[in-house]
Amino acid sequence: MSKLTRSVWAEVNLQDIAFNTQQIRRLIGDSQLMAVVKANAYGHGALEVAHTVLANGASWLAVAIPEEGVRLRRAGIAAPILVLGAVGPEEVEVCVAKDLAVTLYEPQIARILANTARKLQKAAKVHIKVDTGMSRLGIPDGAAVEFIRSVARLPGIEVQGVFTHFADAENPNQEYLHWQWQRFERVIATLKRDGVHIPCCHAANTAATLFFPESHLDMVRVGLGLYGMYPNGRSSIPLKPALSLKTRIAALKRVPAGTPVSYGCTYVTWKDTTLAVLPIGYADGLSRKLSNIGHVLIAGQPCPIVGKVTMDHTIVDVDHLPVSVGDEVVLIGSSGQTKITADDWARWMDTINYEVTCLISSRVERVYT
Ligand SMILES: Cc1ncc(COP(=O)(O)O)c(C=O)c1O
16 A cells, blocks of 8 residues: 555555456447546546556546546547547537547537547547437437438548437336337437448446346446446446545544534533544545434444534544544445445435545545555
8 A cells, every 4th residue: 555645545446446347348248348437437546447447348438528538648548538528619629639539419519520620630539429318418319310410421520429328227117218228229220221330339327237238239338337336226246346435533532421512513422422533524525414324433343423524524432442543444345344335325415326436535545455
């Protein structure tokens, strides 16, 4: 482990990410694997994850914004990269210059791409996004074929792919998934019938990759599963959660019964108690929603968070344990026989596991094991 500059750190096990990548690779047969490394690889570290997934069977990367792709390029990543998010007119040039494929659904951006391709004497690569029911980005499926045909005719634009995104793939009831799938299949079939060749059609996120193999097509776009988290708590294959969040006890104090704890005095000790102060707070990604709800692990023992989580500190009750300043504290991960998962945090925070790891801020050093 490298020397830490702060006693709050996230351990990211790249062997677990390699394992998860191989597991998914095995599941998808001949389809390609696009590893979704947007948002700093869901908090795990985009560059380290990119190297790991590319060495273990992924052939594409996906980011949300051009800046994330530029960082990967600057670090020497040559693999194809798709920008999944909306690319504005001012961002087109950097995408073409850095060979980042653009998610395209807008005639105006198509024209700017063609002009930029001419200016830079370089093909502008695009994947055309079809909205089959997510109601976010994408050309509506009814207008998609005409749009794809018109883009394919534009000089300088290389249509590498056509894709859609599922809104409800993690739902055990697959009714809406099938509904969207039929719409996308119809678009693909019409393009084929009309002789419009699309090299790469893709649709599946982690949940669809796991539970709807029919949707694997030429490529799957997997994020969550690479990090060992399950969509909606379910998986068809074993995956290993790769991230642990840890800190050390910064201070201990013995307080009498009736002592208010932290901002707003929302917790009052009901007996003489030992409290441990942890040097991690909501600015690190430990949500204030865990106040008086969540717990941490010290030597495998759960210790409840008492009072409000503050920006830089959190207080836990350690009265049942013999502890010392400097003892390791696990916030996410295993400690002895016990563990806390991103799903536990998600339940405490009333959110999803995706948000939990994305919220771990840049202030928290990532340590790769
Ligand atoms: C367009 C698109 N494709 C694929 C993914 C990956 O989804 P997941 O992390 O569920 O695999 C995302 C993630 O939000 C996305 O926005």
